[in-house]
Amino acid sequence: MTNLSPYGQAVDPTVDDDLERHGFCVLRDIASKTEIAEIDHALDPRFAATPFCQGGFYGPRTKRFGGLLKRIPAVERLVRHPAIMRLVRLVLDPWCDTIQLNLTQALELHPGATAQFPHRDQDMWRGPTGEIEYLVNVMWPISPFKAENGATLIWPGSHNAGSTQDAQPVAVEAEPGSAIFFLGSTLHGAGANMTGAIRRGIIVSYCLGWLKPYENQWLTYPPDAARAFDPELAALVGYQQHRPNLGNYDGQCPSILLEGNPPEYLAAIDALRPDQEGALAEFLDQQRAGQLPPAGGIAEIGAGRNKREVKSNG
Numbered sequence: 001m002t003n004l005s006p007y008g009q010a011v012d013p014t015v016d017d018d019l020e021r022h023g024f025c026v027l028r029d030i031a032s033k034t035e036i037a038e039i040d041h042a043l044d045p046r047f048a049a050t051p052f053c054q055g056g057f058y059g060p061r062t063k064r065f066g067g068l069l070k071r072i073p074a075v076e077r078l079v080r081h082p083a084i085m086r087l088v089r090l091v092l093d094p095w096c097d098t099i100q101l102n103l104t105q106a107l108e109l110h111p112g113a114t115a116q117f118p119h120r121d122q123d124m125w126r127g128p129t130g131e132i133e134y135l136v137n138v139m140w141p142i143s144p145f146k147a148e149n150g151a152t153l154i155w156p157g158s159h160n161a162g163s164t165q166d167a168q169p170v171a172v173e174a175e176p177g178s179a180i181f182f183l184g185s186t187l188h189g190a191g192a193n194m195t196g197a198i199r200r201g202i203i204v205s206y207c208l209g210w211l212k213p214y215e216n217q218w219l220t221y222p223p224d225a226a227r228a229f230d231p232e233l234a235a236l237v238g239y240q241q242h243r244p245n246l247g248n249y250d251g252q253c254p255s256i257l258l259e260g261n262p263p264e265y266l267a268a269i270d271a272l273r274p275d276q277e278g279a280l281a282e283f284l285d286q287q288r289a290g291q292l293p294p295a296g297g298i299a300e301i302g303a304g305r306n307k308r309e310v311k312s313n314g
Contacts, residue, residue, distance in 0.1 A: 015181075019087065023159030023186035028178040030083050031140070035074060036176040040142050040200065042072045043106055047200075052110075059190070061113035067220045068104035068202065069229070069237070075104060076233060078140055078179075079204050087181055088206045091133050097243045097273060098209035101217060101236045102135050106142075109150040109190055109199040116189035118155070118169070125211060130161035135184035135207035139172075142200035145180075147171035150193035152180055152201075158187035209242035223257040234258055243273045 018025035050063045058064060068075040078084075079101065092099050122134040145151035153169040164187055171191055172180050182188060184207070193199055207213055217238040226234045234240075239255045241247050249257060251268025272280065286292075 015087075016090070019091075019181065019183070022154075022156040023162070024154050024156070024172070024180065024182035024188075025087075026172065026174055026178060026180055027083055028174070030081060030179055031078065031177045033177050035077060036140070036142060039072055039074050039078075039202070040176075042074065043142065043200065046071065047106070047108055057117055057119075059109075059113055059116060061110045061193070062190075063108040063110070064105055066103065066105045066215050068106060069233070070221060070225050072106075075202065075204075076230075078138075078202065079104065079236070080233065081179070084138055084179060084181070084204075088136055091136050091183065092206065092208055095132050095134075096208040096210055098235070098240055099206050100209045100211075100213055100238055100240075101215075102205040102207040102211075102213045103203065103215040105203045105215070107190075107201055107203065109193045109201075111193055111196050111198070113150060113190070113193040115150075115153065115192040118153070118187050118189040120158075120185055120187055121205065121214075122184035124214065129185065133160075133183055133185060134211060135205050137182050137184065137188075137203060137205045139180040139182075140202040140204065141174045141176050141178060141180070142202060143176065143198070145172065145174045145199065145201070146195075147173060147191065148193075149195045149197060149199040150191040151199075152182075153189050153191045154180075154182060155187040159183045159185040161185065206236075209240075210246055213238075227258050231255070241271045243271050244276055245271045 015025040015027060046065060047063055050065050052060055053062045053064055054060065065071075069079065088099060121137060122129065125134055127134060139145075139152050143149075151171040151173050154172055155164050155167050155169050158164045158167065160183075169187075174180055184205075205214070221229070221237045226237060226239055229237070234255065238247065239253075239258055241253050245251070247254060248268075248271070250262070250266045252262075252266055253271065256262050256266075
């Protein structure tokens, strides 16, 4: 691709509109160049020791490695940046009880790297498309992103099953300290590095708490590693339950593993959503009153409660 249109819009209050209309937005200068330089310096020895990727998708002129929270602690400031987390929750909260970290990955695009195969990250789960957003991505430039050095290519309007017929990508140019935020349903890929310099970036992605994440967080951050994390960060990497009881350890929240060796024998504890708690309470009341439960169980009770609430509100 040689006739790429660079995208270099300045930061303004319309980032939410950009995200909704185009499937991506750029938050400019939200991190200091000093902290990005600190992270860049910390990446040096690991990139030097990391071999090139294998396979046409990752690219044989690309280096990648994950697990950044245990390897470069300063990355936590990017992962939990308030402006980023606001958008993450705006997109994902309607579809889940909790969000989780999907991936942290540092990448280097070396001279001669060709453009990456265009893709939508949500396709890894093969779920229904066009409404649900399964994940969001944040690309943090560690070196300047330019059209000529392989800046991320994005197809505007390709999100939510949008058409890409006759669409052309834009090369999203950004400086260190800015963040490129795009939806998991947005078609994208790394550009070709046609310069003589390496292009560095960090990708952080977040997904719905009921999905299997791209990076196996529990193996990447086992309890011995996660004990050093702030409780909110530990929850983000998987030490929490997604109600009802999804991701439990022996019937309890897996955060119990961060308190040391748990007892051999644990009592399983309910972790239900408010609507399930209400339906369960009604079910137990019916039992105490000697009424037969509905054939559909809690789901039928919940549906009945919703109808009554709509009628009383109407």
